[in-house]
Amino acid sequence: MEYDDDHEPHGRAIDDSLKPYMAHSRIGGAGEGAVLVFAHNTREAKRVGWCSILIDLCDGEYIDMAVKLMREPQLYENADQDKLARGIAHVIDSPKSCMDCELWGEHLNEAGVCESCAEGEED
Numbered sequence: 001m002e003y004d005d006d007h008e009p010h011g012r013a014i015d016d017s018l019k020p021y022m023a024h025s026r027i028g029g030a031g032e033g034a035v036l037v038f039a040h041n042t043r044e045a046k047r048v049g050w051c052s053i054l055i056d057l058c059d060g061e062y063i064d065m066a067v068k069l070m071r072e073p074q075l076y077e078n079a080d081q082d083k084l085a086r087g088i089a090h091v092i093d094s095p096k097s098c099m100d101c102e103l104w105g106e107h108l109n110e111a112g113v114c115e116s117c118a119e120g121e122e123d
């Protein structure tokens, strides 16, 4: 069991369920393309994420890959539900993204628009 970098800050018991991670090129940034990885920890997210379009985004440089733990529960809707239930780490190349800015990772409202974009449309 390795929980080196995945401590839950809110006192929730650490479980062995898959968590959503955003993986992208450190140099290119998330705007150049990012994949959603479901994994147990950062190390596994990197290992699994590498076997995807990331290898191209990072120009084949493993150390260029950045992985961060996401807090948006809605991201679980993108998961392969079968693999999620069985605890198998996997990559989603194109998670559901904002209709407006085409980014993902933030909560999407019923219209499929992220909170940043929705705020800009008020009034």
Ligand SMILES: [Zn+2]
Pocket: 098, 099, 100, 101, 102, 103, 113, 114, 115, 116, 117, 118
């Ligand atoms: Zn948006």
